[in-house]
Amino acid sequence: MEEEDKDVNSLSGIFDVRQFFVKIIRLWWLFLLCIGIGMCYAYYKNQFIKTVYYASSLISIKDNSNPLFTSNQSLTFNWGGTTDKVTTAIVQFKSRTHAESVVDELQYYINYIKEGEYYNTDAYKQTPFYIYADSSKPQLYGKLIRIKVLDQDYFELSTNFSDNPTARGFHYGLKKNTTVNTPTGDWKQQFKFGDSIKLPFLNALIEKRGKKIATGGEWLFNFGNYWGQVNRYKGISISQEPEGSSILKLSLSGGNKQRLIDYINTSSVLLERGELERKNKFAVSTIKYIDSSLVLQEQALKTSEQDMKEFRDKSQMLDAVSQNSDFNKRLTEFEIQKRGINSKLNYYDKLKSYLKNKTDYTLIQAPSVVGIQEGSISAAVGRLITLSEERKRREFAMRQDAPIFKEIDRDINAVKDIIYENISSSKSLLNSELNQLLVQINKVETQIKKLPKEQQEFLRIQRQFAIDQNAYNVFKAKRAEAELVKAANVSDIFVIDEAKDTGSPGTRKDSNINYLIAILIGLSIPISLAFVLTILDNYINAPKDVEKLSKIPLIGVVGKMDHPTNLIVRDKPKSTIAESFRGIRSSLHFIYDQDSLHGSRTIMVTSSVSGEGKTFTSINLATVFALSGKRTVLVGMDLRKPKIFDDFEIENDLGVSNYLVNDCSLNDIIRSAGMENLDIILSGPVPPNPSELIMSRRAGEMIEQLKKDYDYIILDTPPLGLVADALEIAKHADASLYLIRQGYTKRGMLDVVNEKFDRKEVKNISFVFNYLNERGKYGYGYGYGYGYGYGAYGNGYHENDQKKSWVNKLAGFAEKLFKRK
Structure with missing residues (x-):
């Protein structure tokens, strides 16, 4: 069981699964945004899903020899078995030469197009007219030409040309690229149905499909990629049904049902015609000889x-x-x-x-x-x-x-x-x-x-x-x-079932798949982001993280509470923050050196870097001791960046730095904090040599003298991770509190204090986890018995502020900033 726990802890050290899920929950808005965008895009893509039609026919390959003659009497000879003929027929159906013949026969290089709301559709045999291209003349290649039916006899062709008087063309008879002369700019011209169109870039005949057609309709057509069409239809699907038999199933799928039907049927007709011509080749050559x-x-x-x-x-x-x-x-x-x-x-x-x-x-x-x-x-x-x-x-x-x-x-x-x-x-x-x-x-x-x-x-x-x-x-x-x-x-080729429009509606790609993909992508983006943030997150986010990173005990957890100053315990003695500090006060009794010569206790407050809440903790911890009736003094030992004076609204003109240089006596720098049992010693003006002053004999004498006059001495010191000042002060402390701020202190910052703890350079040191945002925000139950944040006891037992709106927060921040200035 212990081995399993070790494995879990090891895994958690590599990747914090709980923090990962907390980040996922915090990114709920991104989930909604990504899924919403994905669903909109899926809806847009679904409008482009085209219906796919399927057409097929059955043909038989047999040895149809002439029953009227034997090989000795006839002009023909039986030339092979059925198996070879089936193989040959399959190869011929898929051959480039055969595909060329069918494309030429049907002129599939002419594209009939109907404009749609979202995309254009293949309008083959859906237009009220036929287009017959003159394959002996070059045609304008790839350019869309609009055709508008004016009345029963006339139609109008129009398009837009560039300023270049020539354009790309293709000669479908010779099957090669060429160039054609074209007008420039907008071009429009009327023609009569049934009359040959003879233009430098267009040679064709357009006829009505029926005797009477609807007028006013507009369509598009162009002359497209010949070899592209040939290669497409070379891929016709052919299977033997049943397998190994002489019955072949020809099948095609595409966006225009009639185009598929015509290709399959024409393909069979042309191959049947070619097969019959081949069989008659001997008879025809004999007839020619006899005729001559x-x-x-x-x-x-x-x-x-x-x-x-x-x-x-x-x-x-x-x-x-x-x-x-x-x-x-x-x-x-x-x-x-x-x-x-x-x-x-x-x-x-x-x-x-x-x-x-x-x-x-x-x-x-x-x-x-x-x-x-x-x-x-x-x-x-x-x-x-x-x-x-x-x-x-x-x-x-x-x-x-x-x-x-x-x-x-x-x-x-x-x-x-x-x-x-x-x-x-x-x-x-x-x-x-x-x-x-x-x-x-x-x-x-x-x-x-x-x-x-x-x-x-x-x-x-x-x-x-x-x-x-x-x-x-x-x-x-x-x-x-x-x-x-x-x-x-x-x-030898006999059509059993020709391809025919049987009314099948065709099939469409399941649009729900796009929605499913959109949901999956919408979920994967925030999850991936949460994963990356978790991997890259190098900050300490929960008290349990401290346990994994250090052997130093965690003595208390302090929550987050909006207040204009650091004097939360003084102003709101019944708040959860005050209870948190009372819990820390109680826990400190178990770590003091019981053999100390003095009855008073010295508590040093430090951290890794600035901004983790040393001053905040020092002030409120001193306030807690003072409220309990103990004579307490708060000493600002951070000679580099003094802060205490700001909260008590006292001028920092006289303090520790003055005493250490022997400018004044100890009594001169002791000031009242404005509440019973609490005095303050400010840092004083910033000296040019703070480290040397703290290491001086006079600094030790000051602390020893304070121990005689006060029950508790709270030392607000510089960050242990940045300067050596705190290490010198720690020699005079009975207990040291090391501040860790949620989401601010980096994991690697604890390496310094861990190293010093292992070397026993500091003693009786404990961690205080500060600025916990909300209870359970990171999904941890702490089980320490400390009050913190919004409710160790809660539900009316504490004097907590109502949650302020962002307007009030902004106003409070501005007021605080103004006071500092």
Whole structure:
């Protein structure tokens, strides 16, 4: 238990917890002020809390392959699994390129603004007009332009420019900063809805949102930070629901619900469109190839048809077809087969050259375009396109030096080797077939050569027409097939739930949090101040502080009481202050040296510094002894700053200093205090050598003589902490009272008297705690049994003054000051 008490005392020596709470209580007004200011500021901040809206949509990522064709028959090839597609879609949604596309599509760099009482709001799709910017022209950047609807047809634009004829601009098509020419000063101009605005700093079209709009409304708009908008929407939130599935949830939050909805929906549409274009890329390139071939074949067919018409007009051979149709039919079939073989051989040569010289294999035409139905070739080309597409997709999410690219490249090279081998073997078979076909063609041509020249020419023209028409029909069929494949292709991205305004009111930050923060800050400031004041407080504030700082006993506590002079005990003998001094008088009996040769007692009153109440205590203690019937003398031994004479209204022209220099006798300096049993010896004029006089033999003789004539001798001495005079006087004292004043005496000031006490340079010394402001003000119960301040006994038992108003206090202070002067 004793160890716990030591710990508590040790902690209290470092930080006075009780004093800390007392300071907190005394700062009640600061609590109210800080909390009041904080609550006002919180109310002000709450006016700026914006509503945050939330929008989301669900999309599905699937492998939507064309069900009408297999990989051998179709112009497309299945290029990957669902997992890779989901990863790619997530990366694309968050990519800068995709965000740029959506921002460009919606022109989100145009800010629509509605002025509010506390802050401006995003008025996107809340204005009665649309603004369509011409992205091919530079626009004024960042400058707010006011638009006022004048009537159903006209509106007014206005703003204020600086004196500089140029301003910052931005070219949203080229995506780069520029400068634009502007007027200077105030600018205002009227325009008509639907008319193009072509100004050096503004190129746009403003249209009404509906047929009829409200007039008189005013709005603001400007062209803002393009890259800021792009970076903002790159942060779109994407999650898989459930986790690991092919269903993605796109979500955004912000201050304008419709802006969020449009971005999410447009983002899905653009990605879906791009995905479908990518899937149709193979079919489109094939259609382009067929279209170019059709043009050439159509010209050849028209030429053949024209040749036949011209020949018929000149020749009379009406039955040539019927007579030689068998020869011509066989030769025509052979020529068509020959053309088909040559087309295949030509395709193989081009394919081989393409594989050697190109790296993007997604643009290879399908083998079926030229009639190649060989499964190994079609499968190998399909596999090559699949690997090429996979490499492109992984470039969105991976670094170029990722190991997966080396693996894909190895697979691509392996497939290319297979294609090379297939091309070599297929070409060998086709050349063999071509040679056999040429033999058949030569036989038929030999038979035809036996016919007349005119018939040979007609059959040649007829045969050429049939071949060209057959080729034209084949290309038409292939084109129809490619168009069908393209029409049958669907995007792998399917919107399940598009973003929509469902009437959700949005959410606002809890305004109570600001009030709570205001209260916490309002409490923390005074508490912190009290903590700092407690840490920095180096003064003695309560009697218990004395116990912690010194071994010297505390003999009494004297309270604070307003009175024009120090003669409180004489003027108010029933006051609590008088009772305090009576308690000190009683306690002094226990510390006197009982073996003293004289019956009288000498009491020295000192302190650390001036102003701690030595004179006040000396006067009232002497008065207490005198009232008790004891012959008492009050001696002013403070030769440096004498004060006693002022309270008794006696001239300080003769006193101790005169006696010590042998200018007068002891009887000459003893004066009556104006009350029974109390005499006064003033300090006298201030001498140039007070220390030497006090240390003189005559000073000791004076005190010894006074002991013979008086019961109690009260010595008012200089501060012990400042000069050595008091230490010399202490040799003649039976008891020493060391004054400590509340909130005035510093803790370190007791080091001097503690050191002297430990060295036994002073004896029978005790502390008196002076000027205690109010009972319990510092939260201590003293338990000494002394009367002090406002009520050791109180409640009508003492003659205390009523508390004076600040006016009376000021008047009393002025009166006292006037008397001193």
